[in-house]
Amino acid sequence: MTDLLTYRDAVAEGIAREMRRDPSVVCLGEDIGAAEGVFKTTAGLFREFGRERVWDTPISEQAIVGAAMGAALTGLRPVAEIMFSDFLACCWDYIANEIPKIRYMTGGQVTVPLVVRTANGGGLGFGAQHSQAVENWALTVPGLKIVAPSTPADVVGLMASAIRSPDPVIFFEHKGLFASKGEPAPPGHVVDLGRAAIVRPGTDLTIVALAYTVPIALAAADQLAAAGVSAEVIDLRCLVPLDMATVLASVGRTSRVLTVEENPYQGGWGGTVVSIIAEEGFELLDAPAKRVAAECVPLPFANSLEEQVIPTAAKVVRAARTLLEY
Amino acid sequence: MTDLLTYRDAVAEGIAREMRRDPSVVCLGEDIGAAEGVFKTTAGLFREFGRERVWDTPISEQAIVGAAMGAALTGLRPVAEIMFSDFLACCWDYIANEIPKIRYMTGGQVTVPLVVRTANGGGLGFGAQHSQAVENWALTVPGLKIVAPSTPADVVGLMASAIRSPDPVIFFEHKGLFASKGEPAPPGHVVDLGRAAIVRPGTDLTIVALAYTVPIALAAADQLAAAGVSAEVIDLRCLVPLDMATVLASVGRTSRVLTVEENPYQGGWGGTVVSIIAEEGFELLDAPAKRVAAECVPLPFANSLEEQVIPTAAKVVRAARTLLEY
Amino acid sequence: MTAAFEQTGTPAVSTAELTAMYRQMSVIRETERAAHNLFLAGLVKGTTHLAAGHEAVAVGASSALRDDDYVFATYRGHHHAIARGAGPAECLAELMSKATGVCGAKGGSMHLTRADRGMLGSYAIVGAHLPMAAGAAWSAKLRGTGQVAVAFFGDGATNIGAFHEALNLAAVWKLPVLFICENNLYMEYTPISQVTAVPYPAADRAAGYGLPSERIDGNDVVAVKFAVAAAAARARSGQGPTVIEAATYRHFGHSRTDPAKYRPEEEVRQWLARDPLLVAAARLEAAGVPAAVIDGWYQAAKQEVSEAVAEAKAAPEPDPATALTDVWADGSSAWRT
Amino acid sequence: MTAAFEQTGTPAVSTAELTAMYRQMSVIRETERAAHNLFLAGLVKGTTHLAAGHEAVAVGASSALRDDDYVFATYRGHHHAIARGAGPAECLAELMSKATGVCGAKGGSMHLTRADRGMLGSYAIVGAHLPMAAGAAWSAKLRGTGQVAVAFFGDGATNIGAFHEALNLAAVWKLPVLFICENNLYMEYTPISQVTAVPYPAADRAAGYGLPSERIDGNDVVAVKFAVAAAAARARSGQGPTVIEAATYRHFGHSRTDPAKYRPEEEVRQWLARDPLLVAAARLEAAGVPAAVIDGWYQAAKQEVSEAVAEAKAAPEPDPATALTDVWADGSSAWRT
Ligand SMILES: Cc1ncc(C[n+]2csc(CCOP(=O)(O)OP(=O)(O)O)c2C)c(N)n1
Ligand SMILES: Cc1ncc(C[n+]2csc(CCOP(=O)(O)OP(=O)(O)O)c2C)c(N)n1
């Protein structure tokens, strides 16, 4: 039996594999060097690759991501860490206006092969400014690939694709999953960007999930199974490219669909997914499409309050029941 | 017959009315004083209210919006201008993480009565970094009221509500509408936040539009009328509060719905609107819900390319036809 | 273009005042120790950033400010909340997710706020509050109230863009705002000297904005008080902002259970020897207060905080319904019809 | 902590070199005049930010750089594009929304780019490119190529956060990057002196990052060349960044049809008298070149640009299908299946 790998270790492992493969891969971020990152997601990198490839930065999110962009334009493959995804707001100009647009607006003269990695999401009691799931922010911006893995093996496989991608990737690592464990990734493991995974096949209902909501959806599917309902759970893995083919095919089989999003309902990624289904899958549906998303409030600190706000298995089961009873 | 008012002048008029009413209203922004704003949307303010109430700032978007927040916390009602809405990215931390969250995370100890006004949208050939419609960025953030008027009178009436609002408001003024003209606002004109307007009643199809896409939807409705189709056009006017009651009631009458968004399809506001309809209005629909949104690319410079990307009346008519033929 | 005023060697602070400052620092120290222990016991979730070691900055500054002045602090802000009048019980209740917490358990350790005491918030995004403090000062100036605003921030915050924009705006508009850097030598785990090319990250930058600056001993509550009083007086008289860089040190790690192994032992030893409580106690003794009396005050603080802990522990959980209140001024969170 | 090197009074630039610089400046001037006229004629849409008056900065700097060095410019960047080797025709075609534009009409006036000439872009968001230039310099340093990166920016850009973060990072990492401020006294319509409390917004801030700085006459192409050459040499030898503040002036308004009425007439007069073309012509005359010869070069530039205008006018519109290409490296824009 192989040892299980934590999601946290998978991040460092995924980066290390690519750094071994390609000397142009370099890392930068706050406290990522000797300190190995506040979430220990860069553990071992500084020791193995040294100061020339693992760079501690000042607290300067704009400089971190802006410098990564400049480096990506000139022959490196930088992997920039933004400690908490909430802080993407501190360098949003780069994420929204510079990195995703430069190739297009120069008529294809350049590419921007960089990865911005960041710890995303709630569940750890870090309060309103350190707990947001902001993959939907990135979704508003054409020109970014958006990755948000839910298992350690996917972390490694998608990190390989992200770092090798000639296009910019925002890589959301979920804080609530860092301690979770899973099968280690085989050597050379690569998961293509834009391929959703059916992580639990089912026939009665399709549940579309991402990152932290994948285990929530799976737990809900377990509970539903106990009640005789067969739910199919899809792990999108990426928001861009968005694998609607897999989703629509599933809905074609189940006729019912539910998205489970950690981001708030307003402006959440489920709106995009559901609106595509509402247009292209209209005839497939036997019931309304439903979204279980976070309430439209900032994230509260207390656990007991936070669980009122973000999706839980119980909320997913309740929503699924409504659809099935329709 | 009264003289018509331009949308551009309506902005200054709307602000001036509130400044006359309430001495705690102050303006700040780049070149808004003696220069009267790059779009002349603060024309006359400096002359009437002087240096003590109309403040020119350095090019420091974070300081502008951050200072507005500090002032709003301490008894003023600041109206901050961010010259182009694309530059909201330069102060996104304030828009996404600070302003909308401080009331909630202090347990209701404070309010943030400020307005961030900004010139939004395309159609003027300003290229990828000065043409975006980014109201969908704001929609991802609970805690912001989001206003985007389409007529001069609404500009004045909504500006009154926005400035009087004890909650923070992002006020999107559309660059492509500045030169457009309409009925002037009567004295004391106030339009409540969160009330959509049925700007053209119809029976066959509901078209949901916002700001610049309202005239596009109206033009499309004209063309459809010529073909015997009666389209109802709804001007949302606000994204938050979002007047779904008006939209759902309309869809109840027409059974067909189309959103017209200037923002890109991915992560666009139409996703939120359509997903609500897909859930709550499922039984009302006789055809798929459709979204006419911008293509998922940065905005190109050339007019001929830009019109490939953003919605046009022709695209709306085409989409409407598909729905009607369904 | 540095120190605009001199720090007096032996400033005249009355023994009564010094006593009050010592006692308040003791309460803060004990509150931080309690927070640490409650965290270890699993009763505080999320994270804490303790300010033990920084007490003199908060207490010295607060003693030089008016009650209606505005304070903006960071996630490491317990000391400022208490110095401005928040009680240990309501602070600890917040950390313990209790309904009686200063923010009703919606904020947590990083967001302690007592707006009614001019403690206008603790902000968890580095540097973000500096422009806000400038804005509050702008508001005070426009309203003609004579209030000042103070932003406290870490050495690490001096490298973020908001710092630059805030200092420039405040300088150009001559705002009554004080920028007070608590330089504790480290960001999270990285020494500030590794990421800044000047020795004094706040003070050395003031000149670039045309601002005066002063470097002070942040562990001497009297030195802090005098520097802040002078800067506040300048601000109130229309002479604009001052940058103060206070040298201090944290007694715990950066956050949570960080053992701070990245700090050289000798450095830690030297700084602990300059514990702000010891410095203040020495001043009291020099003023003739017997050591036993001083210790008695500390014991009283200990007792006060232990009662606060009990009170916070006994407090009720928040009503789950409050998760959906207070987004908007009307108390609701409705975003659609 | 200012000028790390002295500007020589009469530096030794050969007449041939000076001639080449004069001719390139003339081409830029004529291109800008053409752009202005085409804008007035409705053939250029959107906006333009003309660099007439700033030619010496671009040409002087470029002449001191290697072909493989990296340049990052602003929306006011035509002069840099041409100085790095973009042709007037392809620049004007871009402005006129033609398929033959440097960016295929997808960028426009504000985004002229010739990546193959190390002209790594013109950026329309103030200050955003400074960190990018630092990153390109970091890349050069890591790859050991000896390249330098140069960011050109306006006086107004010195107050935005990205400026601060870029200078600090570049200083700490000792990157081979040059920060060159084109101080033309104004942001859009507001004098920089109204929003900055130090007289030299770039140079006066360098010390705060531990960086050397130099103030130069930005209208003297020779002064620019020498300052940039010296700074580039420092950078290449591992001594890190330099801040250069070049005093210059724009001949047109800020953008589009701005008549720049906010500028005092006397100020305009004085600066026009120090037109970089006149300064260079005077140097040439001093070196013995007859005025008629110099004028002949200018006429040649005029001719070259008028041919470029004709060429750009005659060029085809872009294929509408290109609106949906080149988001991704594979040439497509597909974001979903
Ligand atoms: C914009 C931003 N970047 C990073 C962080 C993560 N972070 C929290 S505290 C901290 C170190 C701050 O150091 P300093 O300013 O010296 O304050 P101290 O913690 O020493 O009081 C960092 C990097 C953050 N909260 N905000
Ligand atoms: C972040 C940002 N804020 C505002 C603007 C609008 N804007 C464009 S140019 C300009 C003035 C810039 O002045 P300066 O840096 O001196 O450059 P110059 O135009 O004089 O060359 C402003 C405010 C912008 N493009 N980006």
Ligand SMILES: [Mg+2]
């Ligand atoms: Mg510190």
Ligand SMILES: [Mg+2]
């Ligand atoms: Mg300028």
